[in-house]
Amino acid sequence: MTAPALDAGLLGALREAVGAEHVLVEADLTASYETDWTGRFTGRAGCVVRPASTEQVAAVVRACAAAGVPIVVQGGNTGLVGGATPAGGEVLLSLTRLDELGEVDRAGGQVSAGAGVTLADLQKHARSAGLDFGVDLAARDSATVGGLVATNAGGIRVLRYGSMRAQLLGAEAVLADGSVVSRMAGLLKDGTGYDLVSLLCGSEGTLGVVTKVRLRLVPRLASRAVALLAMPDADAAIAVLPGLRERLPHLSAAELLFAPGLALVRKHGHLPAPFGEEHPAFLLVECADRLDPTDALVEAVSEAEGLLDATVATDSAGQRALWAYREQHTEAISAEGVPVKLDVSVPTGRLPELVARLAPTIAAVAPDARPIVFGHVNEGNLHVNVLDAGELAEQVTAAVLHLVAGLEGSISSEHGVGRAKCEYLGLSRSRTEIAAMRAIKDALDPAGLLNPGVLLPAR
Ligand code: 2HG
Ligand code: ZN
Numbered sequence: 001m002t003a004p005a006l007d008a009g010l011l012g013a014l015r016e017a018v019g020a021e022h023v024l025v026e027a028d029l030t031a032s033y034e035t036d037w038t039g040r041f042t043g044r045a046g047c048v049v050r051p052a053s054t055e056q057v058a059a060v061v062r063a064c065a066a067a068g069v070p071i072v073v074q075g076g077n078t079g080l081v082g083g084a085t086p087a088g089g090e091v092l093l094s095l096t097r098l099d100e101l102g103e104v105d106r107a108g109g110q111v112s113a114g115a116g117v118t119l120a121d122l123q124k125h126a127r128s129a130g131l132d133f134g135v136d137l138a139a140r141d142s143a144t145v146g147g148l149v150a151t152n153a154g155g156i157r158v159l160r161y162g163s164m165r166a167q168l169l170g171a172e173a174v175l176a177d178g179s180v181v182s183r184m185a186g187l188l189k190d191g192t193g194y195d196l197v198s199l200l201c202g203s204e205g206t207l208g209v210v211t212k213v214r215l216r217l218v219p220r221l222a223s224r225a226v227a228l229l230a231m232p233d234a235d236a237a238i239a240v241l242p243g244l245r246e247r248l249p250h251l252s253a254a255e256l257l258f259a260p261g262l263a264l265v266r267k268h269g270h271l272p273a274p275f276g277e278e279h280p281a282f283l284l285v286e287c288a289d290r291l292d293p294t295d296a297l298v299e300a301v302s303e304a305e306g307l308l309d310a311t312v313a314t315d316s317a318g319q320r321a322l323w324a325y326r327e328q329h330t331e332a333i334s335a336e337g338v339p340v341k342l343d344v345s346v347p348t349g350r351l352p353e354l355v356a357r358l359a360p361t362i363a364a365v366a367p368d369a370r371p372i373v374f375g376h377v378n379e380g381n382l383h384v385n386v387l388d389a390g391e392l393a394e395q396v397t398a399a400v401l402h403l404v405a406g407l408e409g410s411i412s413s414e415h416g417v418g419r420a421k422c423e424y425l426g427l428s429r430s431r432t433e434i435a436a437m438r439a440i441k442d443a444l445d446p447a448g449l450l451n452p453g454v455l456l457p458a459r
Contacts, residue, residue, distance in 0.1 A: 006046040006091070010067040014049050014091070017059035022050040022097070033074060033092050034085065039338055041082035041419060045072065045092035052097040054172055054180060054211040061209060061449075062178030064091050070449045073205035075144030076118060079151065080341050081418025083204045083454045090452075095146050098211055104129035109217045110169060110186045115146025115210055122215075131217040134161030138327040149210050152202035154414035159245075159378040160252040160288075161218055163414065165201045170214030173200055175207075176445035186214040199440070204416050205451040207444045221250070221288035225297040226319040227312045229304060230279035234258070234355040236306035237283045238348075241377055247300040250289040255326045256377040257282045261333075264372065265325055268332040274325060275309045283377065284326050286319075329374050333385045339372070340386040340393045341420075342400050346409035348380040354407055358384060358400065365399045366392035381413040401427055417455045425457050 006025075014023045024030050025047045035042040046069065051057045064071050073093045074084040086092055095115040101122065102112035106129055113122050119133070119140040126133045135148060137155030147153070149171070154163045161167070172182040173196075183197055200210055231237040234256070241254055259280050265271060274282075285301075287293035294314050301310050313319045333339050346354045355373070362371050369389040375382035389396045401411045405427035412421050412428070425434060438456060441448075 013063035024048040041085040043086040075147035076142040081420040083418030151416035172212040173208035230309040253286040264332040342384040345413035
C-alpha cells in the first residue's frame with residue numbers, strides 16, 4: 001500500500017508548524033500509527049504529524065483546512081473500533097507529545113492534563129498528591145486522556161465514579177477551522193448555555209481536537225479487598241450484585257467473566273486455576289476505602305446466594321493476581337486470533353436475557369464461531385468477542401447488534417462507534433437524533449475534515 005502523496009505546499013506548512021522531525025512520511029516510521037491495536041483496521045496516512053502544543057495543533061488544522069485535506073486524530077492507538085485509524089490519505093494527528101500534567105489542585109480536587117498523557121501517568125500523578133483519578137481500565141499504560149475523552153471511556157470503576165464525562169470539568173480544543181476554545185477554569189457550576197466540553201466528550205474527534213482537559217479527582221482509597229466469586233451461571237452472578245451494592249457502600253468494581261474466557265486467560269497468561277474445581281461463571285468484586293474493607297466484603301460474600309466458591313485477596317499481590325483473570329481477557333483473546341469485537345449494553349434488568357440469547361444468536365449465523373463474553377455487570381455492559389467467525393464476521397455483528405437493539409440496548413457502550421459500528425448507529429439512535437447530530441457536525445465542521453467516516457453513517 002503506497003501512501004497517497006500530499007501536496008508539497010501542505011507538507012511544508014506542516015513542517016513549519018511542528019518542526020520537520022515531527023512530520024513522518026516514510027512507511028517504516030508511519031506504520032505503527034496506521035494499524036490499530038487489534039490488527040482489524042489499517043490504512044495509509046498521507047503523513048503523521050506530532051504537535052506538542054495547542055498552538056501547534058491549531059496551525060496543523062489550519063493548514064489542513066486550507067488544503068482541504070482530512071485529519072484523523074490519534075492518542076495511544078488502543079481504540080477498538082477503528083476510530084483513530086486512517087482510511088487513506090488523511091493527515092494523522094498524533095497527540096502523544098501533548099503530555100503535560102499540571103500541578104494537582106488539592107483544594108479543588110482537580111488537575112489539568114494534556115491529551116497525550118497516559119491514564120497510568122495521570123493516576124500516578126494524582127496519587128502522589130494523595131488523590132486519585134476515577135476512571136481506570138486495563139489499557140491504562142498506553143491509553144491517553146484524549147482518547148478517553150473522545151470515546152467517553154468507562155472501564156472498571158463506573159459503578160463508583162461514572163464514565164469519563166463525569167470526570168470532565170473543562171477542556172481546550174481546536175475546532176475545524178483552527179480556532180481554539182478554552183474552558184479550563186474548572187468551574188463546578190456554570191449555567192451559561194450549551195456545554196461544549198460535554199459535547200466534545202464522546203464525539204470521537206469529529207467536532208474538534210481536544211488538546212487539554214481539566215479533570216475532577218477523587219479521594220485516594222488505599223485499603224482494598226478483592227474477591228472472586230464462582231457462580232453456577234450468569235443469572236446467579238447478576239442476581240448477587242444488588243445485595244452486594246446495598247451492603248457494601250465502598251464497592252468499586254463488579255466484573256463478570258465466564259469459563260471460556262478464563263480458560264484463554266489461563267492458557268495465554270500461564271496462570272494457575274483460581275479454584276480447585278472448574279466453575280461456569282465468575283463475579284470479580286472490589287471494595288476500596290480508607291479503612292480495611294475486608295471484613296465487610298467477606299461477610300457480604302458469605303451471604304451471597306448461589307455461591308459455589310469464593311476467594312478473597314487482601315494483599316496487593318493477591319489482588320493483582322485476581323484482577324489478572326479479568327484484565328488479561330483482551331490480550332488473551334487477541335493471542336488466540338482476530339476476534340469480532342462488540343461492546344454492548346442493555347438495561348440491567350435485561351442482562352440475563354442478553355446473556356442467555358447471545359450464544360444461540362451467534363450460533364445461528366456462524367455455527368463454528370467461539371463467543372468469549374465478559375464485562376461490567378453493574379452497567380449491563382458486555383464485551384462480546386467472537387473468535388473463528390471467519391467470513392461471517394459481518395453477519396455475527398449484525399445478529400448481535402440487532403439482538404441488543406431489540407432489548408433496548410446500546411450498540412456501543414464504552415469503546416465508541418468508530419468506523420466499525422457507524423452503519424449500525426440507527427439501531428441505537430433515532431432518525432431525529434442522527435439528524436440533530438449531523439446538524440451539529442455540519443455547523444462545527446462544514447467541510448467534514450475531522451475524522452470523516454467515523455461515528456456518523458454515510459449519508
Ligand atoms: C475491558 O473492559 C475493555 O477490558 C476491553 O473494555 C474489552 O477487549 C474488549 O472487548
Ligand atoms: Zn470494558
